[in-house]
Amino acid sequence: MIRIDFSNLMQGAIGKNGLTDDDFKSIDTKKITEIIKTRKYPELEFLDLHNADTSKIKELGKYAGRFENFLLLGIGGSALGPRSILEALSPFHNFKNKPRVFIYDNVDPLTLKNMLEVIDLKKTVVNVITKSGSTAETIASFMIIWKKLQEQSLKIQEHIIVTTDPEKGNLRKIVKDYSLMSLPIPQGVGGRYSVLSAVGLLLAEAIGISSDTLLNGAKDIHDKCMNTDLWQNPAYLFSSGLYLMQKIKSKNITVMIPYADRLKPFSEWFCQLWAESLGKDGKGLTPYPSVGTTDQHSQLQLWMQGPEDKVVVFLSIEDYGVDVNIPEIFLDMEGLSYLSGHSLGELIRIEQEASEIALAKNGRPCITIKIPKIDAYYLGQLFHFFEIATAVAGFLYDINPFNQPGVEEGKNLTYAMMGKKGYEAKREEFIEYRQRKRFEA
Incomplete structure (x- = not known):
């Protein structure tokens, strides 16, 4: 089973920038559970x-x-x-x-x-x-x-x-x-x-x-994510933690960083799910996809010392299914020889944990999702977990996490200019926009 470590959202780990147990008392799990149980939204299918x-x-x-x-x-x-x-x-x-x-x-x-x-x-x-x-x-x-x-x-x-x-x-x-x-x-x-x-x-x-293996993974995490006890439900905790981080600590950005090249498209999938589901009525959290260790060399500086508006979500892989040893060469060069005798799997796991430690030490909140290995079973768990967590986050924001009204206007304008019947007024609006005086350099 995938495991979610919320330690570095809490004051005990990151100090004043963290949450307390009391902060979670405002989360109405009964309301969330009722929405799910009664299928208030047909899209909960x-x-x-x-x-x-x-x-x-x-x-x-x-x-x-x-x-x-x-x-x-x-x-x-x-x-x-x-x-x-x-x-x-x-x-x-x-x-x-x-x-x-x-x-x-x-x-x-x-x-x-x-x-x-x-x-x-x-x-x-x-x-x-x-x-x-x-x-x-x-x-x-x-x-x-x-x-x-x-x-x-x-x-x-x-x-x-x-x-x-x-x-x-x-x-x-x-x-x-x-x-x-x-x-x-x-x-x-x-x-x-x-x-x-x-x-x-x-x-x-x-x-x-x-x-079947993908669905079995989803099935095995499903009951855990339906638990009415907030502290026993990883999906409720994930959503509540990020929701409270925004409401109390003004953390508006969710960084998704898997430590595996294979999961970079997954982080992009998550970003659509999170952004399109939650970004409504002036509410929501802004996601952006990253990949470790690559973005330690392009983004980590910003997360460490830039605006304090982010929660970093690590996807940590315990078993990559293969490993490559680093050979014992250049032993007379201290700047290189320390790597000898180790492996790439060891290095990437240590770098993920080192980033986690560095952020926590600097009072920057993060969540670590621990994945035993990347296979169909655990990928099914990840998909189902994040879909449930996203829906729950929508309920916390009191918005419908299943529609996308902001997308429809662009679609309607496109229909108009491509000649679809019934959108003539939108076509006039589009043409008027094109005729406006532009400020260009």
Whole structure:
């Protein structure tokens, strides 16, 4: 089981900048528990994903795994979640394994051009993911791929797997009209909470990662995160600690720093989850992704002596699954020989702990999440833990952690300028903005 060490949030460890036990008395766990128990928000359906039937996902995963290439079209949680699974559990995948995986999320035309130059569509399965079926970026790339499949006289039904709403939306209609292979995203599961649905699990199965193992990890931490006792519930404590750090100590920034290259995409997944769920009504916490030890040499100075507005969250790995010894050479050079006889695994673990100690010594708060090893089981735990913790944080801020009203305005303006019917007024607004006098240098 992953373990969460909150010691360095407390006054006993970091002095006046820390919290006291009494500070946590303001946390109304009964209210949180009631929201979850009554399913006040339908989007809490993500809590049930660890019990889902994965037979269809396995069937299509096996089918997709026979192709040379797996091209995923999606954005936001539809890309960040699958990429987190890929990089954490199969690093350098495309150099060693098949199917090679390509994830196209941003609509940078050069990126798509380069992808299409290195993949043969005849040997490619395409997974298009959008819950609504109307995400402009994903649908645009889907339309381009659809046309290219037609131009090569390839059977659309053999090359496209759609992951979308089970009943409604443009993609669901296309699935029915063209008899395409498809997987449902449960209606009560939002995009950024969907990694443990078909959104992430199809890719996992296609590259040989057990969806059952990912879900078993989620299942095993679930009950612990449903405990009504604040001090026995790691998700409640994580959310409450960061919430109180902002309310009492003005710590507005959450730094996520895994000490493993494989978890850098996971930190990016967390940032979308945390930012889009909590940033509403002038409330929320600003996340940013880092990776250790790299960012000790670019960011740690700021965390140590810059503005006192951050809580650093370390992801500490106990077993990297492999280690590399540092050879006993240059023994006559004191500046180098101290490393001889040690290993890279030892060095990275010590550097993580050293950063933790340095921050605490300087009165800078941090949390350490201890992960026994990076595998499907513990990754499933991490996904489920952070999703629950994020939802709980939203309840503490008294906001809806499942919507994204601030994103809709930009979408509507985009629809207007791309000619979607019903958005004519927004088009006029867009044109008026372009005509304003600019202050440029």
